Amino acid sequence: MKSGGGLKRFKRLTTTARFVTWINILSTTVFCAFLIVLIVRPFSDNLQMWYEDNMATVAMGVGIAAVNQVVFFVISGFINLLWMSRALKNARDMSSAVRTHSFEFVSSFFIPILSLYRPFYIMQAINRASQAGELELGAPLILWWWICNLGAGVLALALVGLVTLGADGMSATYSLMTVAYMGTLLPMLLASIFFTKVMGHICRLQLATDTEIVEQF
Helix, strand or coil, X not given: CCCCHHHHHHHHHHHHHHHHHHHHHHHHHHHHHHHXXXXXXXXXXXXXXXXXXXXXXXXXXXXXXXXXXHHHHHHHHHHHHHHHHHHHHHHHXXXXXXXXXXXXXXXXXXXXXXXXXXXHHHHHHHHHHHCCCCCCCCHHHHHHHHHHHHHHHHHHHHHHHHXXXXXXXXXXXXXXXXXXHHHHHHHHHHHHHHHHHHHHHHHHHHHCCCCCCCCCC
């Protein structure tokens, strides 16, 4: 396993990826709160009047929150894929049993059928290789991360199907699509939270190969 600057850069990448993921979680939560308020509208009479008089401003605020959420989602996804590629490279240096290359790992997230299981198995292989023969730790974190990932995808498809079948008119379609989107947020947020834990766990294991940079992470 290569040590020194490479592992220090990996530690910085892990810190950055976890930070951006938490920002993405926060921005998604804020956007979800906006949607809940707009759907439920738990307003007093005065607030209801203000809302009706300032619908353009409210719509602009929702639009800004939506753009912010999409931007951080894309940035977080890119950095997380970069982190996965680096973690896989480190695992290949640590164990000859890991033969997967970064392109195969990253592309497996976007290939139908393969995306249902391949990333999970590769992440498990990274976890095993990073422990250098010790008791297998971190497997439950990776399992829960993947269950939440799959849950979000399956739930999204199911809800979109229900919207397509049950919507009557553009207004109803918009409302149902909003509810469907919000329904996928919980497993998405849980998957993101679990993945921050996975990143920290694997980074600690790989840093442990160089005693000069081992510290509480």
